[in-house]
Amino acid sequence: MSALPPSTTLEIAGISVEAGHERLVDDVSITLERGEVVALVGASGSGKSLTWAAALDTLPGGTRLSAGELRLDGAPVAASRLRGRVVAAIMQNPRSAFNPVRTLERHADETLKALGVARRERAPRIHQAMREAGLAEPARLLKLYPFEMSGGMLQRMMIALALASQAPFILADEPTTDLDTIHQRDTLDLLATLRQRFGLGLLLITHDMGVVARLADRVMVMDRGRIVESAPVDTLFERPESAVARELIEAHLSLYAPIATDPAFDEARR
Incomplete structure (x- = not known):
């Protein structure tokens, strides 16, 4: 097999996934550049993981790709030529x-x-x-x-x-979900370092807004199989437009608000 040329842009264009007569992913497009981190976020079942399973031709049984294509630097390319060579995967459950x-x-x-x-x-x-x-x-x-x-x-x-x-691009699907807090921090620090050192393009699939805040440059929000919002990470946190983005951010902040407002917490910090 001939080698692919060095690549700077990876696109999925108009991806749709169906199971029977139900559309699970509906016309999703994502562009990822070398050196940037794009976070694809949404609640469980929103279609995040199915989107990239479809793009890389690894869909589970009972589902099928009904539309869409992959492009590398603007040219259509088969998923079989990308897996492992242009896109490497880091999955959520290492065991x-x-x-x-x-x-x-x-x-x-x-x-x-x-x-x-x-x-x-x-x-x-x-x-x-x-x-x-x-x-x-x-x-x-x-x-x-x-x-x-x-x-x-x-x-x-x-x-x-x-x-x-x-591979110049890495797909990280919930890369810290099964790790304790210390290993979560270390993994995120490592990914940030490797991104800078090697100019990797990183697609981060997650529902954890803390991970998004730590790593992402740009955020795409999924709900019921569709992209409902796309924005730079700072803009999304400051002015979320979609209901699902607001809910994800509010849920993330609620985990820390009780601690941050506890007098014992302030005393311990002194």
Whole structure:
């Protein structure tokens, strides 16, 4: 397979998904540039994950792509040419992403083999990617099985595999949902650093507005399968126009308001 040229813009155009006679995603278009973070937000069931599953031809059974196409730098391109090569994925549950009876070394080797990386280049590439993802001693860690690593370490391993693919765009689907607070912070810091260092384009699928505030440049809000609002992140937080954006922001702020107004909290900060 011939290599794709270096890419700066990834588009999904007019994506629609149906299940039977029901339309689950309705004419959704998203443009992602290298070096920017676009957050696709919405409540559970709004169609966020289905949108990109459709774009990458990984829809679950019972659903189908009824319209739309992918474009790379303006030219139509098949999803099969993008997966792993131009778009790498970081999923929300790191434990479910790894086969428990295979070592991490075997996962890495199979991933890079599928991308056409020569055998002699695989170990150096994954070792370097693991170090960039904050995993020291890669040779030792690669001998482990997934159950021998923490959720935070497995998430970093998933990020390392994405980096090893050298894909210019990364899809992160709820990347901090299954992590504790400390590992959530560390993962977001790592993604921010890698975005700056490598000029990655990052599509962040989430319902967590704290994650959006930390990473995103631009936000697209989904509700019932449609994009109902699109704005720079500061504009969205200051002047949300859609009801669903207001609800997401209000829900996020309500988690912290009781703590912030508690006298004991103020005393503890002094």
